[in-house]
Amino acid sequence: MGYVDTQITNQLLDAPGAAAPAVELSGVTRVYGARSAAVRALDNVDIAFAAGSWTAVMGPSGSGKSTLLHCAAGLEKVTSGRVRVAGRDITDASDAELTRLRRTVMGFVFQSFNLIGSLTAEQNVAMPLRLAGQRPPRRVVREVLASVGLADRARHRPGELSGGQQQRVAIARAMVTRPAVLFADEPTGALDTRSARTVLGLLRAMVDDGGQTIVMVTHDPAAAASADRVVFLGDGRVVDRLERPTTRQVADLLARWEE
Template identity: 60%
Template sequence: MSPDVVRLTDVRKTYGGRRNAVTALDGVTIGFPRATFTAVMGPSGSGKSTFLHCAAGLDRPTSGSVMLEDEELSKLSEVDLTKLRRDRVGFVFQAFNLLPAFSVQDNVTLPLRLAGKRVKAEVVDRVLAQVGLAERRKHLPGELSGGQQQRVAIARALITRPAVMFADEPTGALDTRTAREVLNLLRASVDQVGQTVVMVTHDPVAASYADRVVFLADGKLVGELNRPTAEAVAERMTHLGAWAESAGVR
């Protein structure tokens, strides 16, 4: 088995027909090792969202392969792909996507119940404690702050012990202090329980919480930084933005 939890090999994604084809990903090859935190950055229109959707099995690449542990995603039926995402992939988005009539605990345990799995009290207790919401389990989302709602979303993503968690701009709707709390929680999930996290972000400060930052431009990987600082990421993005603008990237 590959040491990478997720591996993309020569992935291309093209939208439209032959006359109006748009290439969103252009031969991307990259792996994400277990228990690592990777940030994905790039100018608007660089292919970040398409990259995340293909890596997470939400969209099928036009060509190339996506491996999740021992599974080649392109070979799975839609039913099997849905089951794999439910059981082995966690998702956290900028919009918290909580059910407003469900309590914190019911929102967190929803993936288990949808899968027909028994909800073990000790697992729920552990995950709620991990995100600092043990005392809020009976509250409704509307009774929580934005940061607390995002922590519920993270707990929901962690409850199935997924192979990988994909986060799409998870701090985009949060203030600076609350964003820092959420990023510390993602960082702790990597360091303390060995979670693998892949996060799309536009924020150099958010990216500095990752082990490495990979940069996309015009659908291609154009560089990476290991042990990033916010300053180094911002500088790289400044140059990347200038390069992308001159290359006609939208």
């Protein structure tokens, strides 16, 4: 199985008639180190993620999937190429501009939850708005917590919550600003099967009901099968993809690329 033509991949992810891409990487290369020690984590990647879609990014260890997510979100600078998020070219954006965009246009959910242990669930959820200089009404924060099934846990601190509940707080925190794009890095990696299913259902609702865009890195075929499509990376390039994936299809294709 050879590499997929990047133009074909773009057409499939951002089909004619579809909304403008929420995230677009054009000719993106990311190199770590220099000279003989240089490692090309991304190699001239062209890919677009349509607005209102959910894409899972998969690949063997070292394939470049986390680097792709970090470059797409402006967490890492690209070596060459351009990155656009929600219509904005963020390639050369200043730290101040990127910070503003992360508080308004982008949301983040990570495997490690990244909650502040000394704050309650509702205080953690309100934090992005407070950092943006807003004073969120408690009613709004409580509504977001209720939407993730945690209305009765608003006053609990992270240490008083299960792993699945903590991840739901993290999702509520990402939802409260209604970001155009949610970047998720292994969001179910630390969860049991039942909690993972709940979290995936919440992400699905963000796309179907909220029209938001999700770009998610995962190693779990079941999690990937919840997405609209799966993109596979190998050696820093897009090597394959699946539309409307099933768990079996994802597992089979992943096994093929890991051979």
